[in-house]
Amino acid sequence: MILKYLALTSLIVLYSLMFIGGYISAAGLGLTCPDWPLCPSGLFPSEKYFIEWSHRLIAATTGALIIATAVGCWLAKNAERKIKLTGTLAAIFVVTQITLGAIVIDLKLHALLVSIHLGIGILLFAMVLLTTLFAFRLGKTTIQAKI
Numbered sequence: 001m002i003l004k005y006l007a008l009t010s011l012i013v014l015y016s017l018m019f020i021g022g023y024i025s026a027a028g029l030g031l032t033c034p035d036w037p038l039c040p041s042g043l044f045p046s047e048k049y050f051i052e053w054s055h056r057l058i059a060a061t062t063g064a065l066i067i068a069t070a071v072g073c074w075l076a077k078n079a080e081r082k083i084k085l086t087g088t089l090a091a092i093f094v095v096t097q098i099t100l101g102a103i104v105i106d107l108k109l110h111a112l113l114v115s116i117h118l119g120i121g122i123l124l125f126a127m128v129l130l131t132t133l134f135a136f137r138l139g140k141t142t143i144q145a146k147i
Ligand code: HEM
Pocket: 014, 017, 018, 019, 020, 021, 022, 023, 024, 025, 026, 028, 029, 030, 031, 055, 056, 059, 062, 063, 094, 097, 098, 099, 100, 101, 102, 104, 105, 109, 114, 115, 117, 118, 121, 124
């Protein structure tokens, strides 16, 4: 029951993160915060680093939500193989994506790495979307199977 709302929350937060990432890229703000994992202002935001800081904070939140969703997929009763697969792939992609984000900064926005960052972001979105759709159908398919 809780799994579908966890997956839906992950999807919405991930969408916002990708939106902010696109803004950072288009506005040329990618290197405003040159350190990793924290910006020079530390744990708290300052006006100068706010957009980059929010991309990282939301990335951390998204990571936690997606990993929790993956765990939920494995623990859910009646969960089919496909939801376990998409949930696990989403968890793998989110960890890869966060690691890649750090490398993107370290290598000063190398064009190939920024493109891979966008590509993995799209794959990640697809996996979280599928997981959400499967999670919403989880209870229904069981009821239909009983009829
Ligand atoms: C779940 C995690 C993440 C997702 C889904 C994500 C997604 C995105 C997306 C969609 C873009 C826009 C790419 C483009 O338009 O070409 C972007 C840009 C960017 N992301 Fe992330 N991101 C994530 C985590 C991170 C992390 C942890 C960092 C590390 C600091 C990071 C650093 C960046 C930077 C610097 C840009 C701008 C690149 C540029 O200036 O062209 N991202 N992100």
